Amino acid sequence: MNPFKYGRVVSADDFCPRPNLLKQLAGFIKSGQNVVLQGERRMGKTSLVYETVRQLKRHRMLYVDLLEIKTADDLCKRMVKALISMEQQAGLLERILKLLSQLRPVVSIDPLTGQPSVSVDAGVRLKPDSLDGILDLVRESHKRTRLVVVFDEFQDILNLVDAKETLAVLRSKVQFHKDIPYIFAGSVRNQMRTIFTDPESAFFKSAIAVDIGPLDREAFAGFLADKFALGKRVVDKDVIAKVIELAENVPGDVQELCEVIWETTAYRDTIHEDCIGPALELIYARESKGYEAALVQLTGQQVRCLVGLARMGGKAPLSAAFIQGVGITGPASIKKALNRLVQLKVVYRHEGEYKFVNPFFKTWLLWKNY
Ligand SMILES: Nc1ncnc2c1ncn2[C@@H]1O[C@H](COP(=O)(O)OP(=O)(O)OP(=O)(O)O)[C@@H](O)[C@H]1O
Ligand SMILES: [Mg+2]
Missing domain, CATH: 1.10.10 (Arc Repressor Mutant, subunit A)
Incomplete structure (x- = not known):
């Protein structure tokens, strides 16, 4: 099986250690400090958060992905869904349903697992102030077992028509949750910057900035060579250096290139630089329609x-x-x-x-x- 993974969260053995960042983030989580985690795309933001919380063991993660949210209603419902899926096993479900009765939650039993699953009535429209009650529930949950609340792709909150009001409601609640660590992760730096460093913004100076860049080259090269060795492939140091350079040192892209090198080589092969060309061609075969579509717009x-x-x-x-x-x-x-x-x-x-x-x-x- 191809050991290279890209385009999704990696953890445990698939996570090349980032000891400094992990320690820093774990420290902030333990002390209830809010963090704004910024980095370019595919740098490993989401994986870092998952791996840190996984290693902490004593925290539960409430993970809310804000990618492409359009309305405050969307945001509230995503939070409710995250809360419900986190609490489903913990016996808090009944209490949540009661508190959320105005959202008309619909409970159904999954015929396969026998587990209850809850959805929110699509006809109910939520406004920014509904967030207030939802964040009270977050606190309630935190009292039982320690939480880390993660808002991923947080910059997309700026898509909302009522972004300013939503941010203000969020901020006014979050600031009283002193012992709950909130992590605001995002990719588009300029937009994230507006939220946290613009004095006009409700979130001005409300979280410590942690920047995530490329992996340490040496550690990553060793990690990749070990993965190739799982298929008894021997890979030159220079080839790995070249791969990292071609992928511009972005972990997700490095893994994508390694994935195709693996696909285009065989058990016990020695991988030289001339293996990179055919591997890239496999990427092009998969992606060139997208490149052509981009060119047409120009x-x-x-x-x-x-x-x-x-x-x-x-x-x-x-x-x-x-x-x-x-x-x-x-x-x-x-x-x-x-x-x-x-x-x-x-x-x-x-x-x-x-x-x-x-x-x-x-x-x-x-x-x-x-
Ligand atoms: N620590 C790591 N070790 C190995 N590979 C990693 C690591 N971090 C990230 N990657 C690679 O990058 C890919 C993307 O990781 P992740 O989704 O965590 O990044 P992201 O910054 O959240 O990306 P996006 O901007 O798309 O949300 C992973 O699938 C994996 O290939
Ligand atoms: Mg991500």
Whole structure:
């Protein structure tokens, strides 16, 4: 079985240790300190939280994913669902149902497991102030066994029309839950920054920032070599270094590339650098429709600019060499094209550098000789 996993939470043996971050986060959880956990996409934010709570053993996690939420109603219902699924076994269900009676919860018994499952009446619309009662329940739950409350993809709360009011309600409750650690995890840095560092925001300075970056290269390289060894594949140190470089040191992308290397090699193979090409081609076979769809949305100038980033890197796209290389007159046009590429989430800016959101889109452009 392919030991490389990507696109989902990894834990235990699938989690390459991050001892410092884990210790730091565990410390904050134990002391009830709220944390804002920020990092780029596929860096391992969700996995870090899961693994930390798993290792702590004495805490339960109330995990609420805010990805693509559209309304306060959505948020409330996701919280209720998370609470219900967490409490289902703990005998608190009856109490929750009573407290939530205004949401008209519907209980049904799963015919296979015999377990009750609860859904909230879709006809009931919840408003930001319903959050108040739900957060009281969180506290109630915490009194029984220690909780860690995780709001993942927290930046999406800004999608709500009544985002400001919702954040204010959330903040006013959370600040009284002094012993409950809340973790606000998110990917889009600028938006997360607005929530926690804008003095106008209800959440201004309310949580300690923890940044998550790439894994330690040496530790990750060792972890990956051990996984290859599970199929008696021997892999050169240089090859692993190259893989990490091609995947731009993003753990999820590194694992994706290793997954295809495994798929395109066999038991007892020695993996050399020339194994990387066929592996990348497997990624392209899976993903190139998506790359083509992205290109269709772009103007000729935007495509030239994108190819320029792939060829020359994104450190100095306004330099004379870059402008000459892409054949676009004037930095203003380049700036405009870059802004559009960021807006379309094809590239993002990290420490002043423009980088591909998907590093394999970049290698594909070069491979196709665009
Ligand atoms: N500690 C780790 N050890 C090994 N692989 C990891 C680790 N952390 C992350 N990964 C890899 O990255 C992938 C994404 O991890 P995870 O979902 O935790 O990241 P994320 O930052 O929450 O991503 P997203 O922004 O998509 O929510 C995993 O499936 C795995 O391939
Ligand atoms: Mg995540």
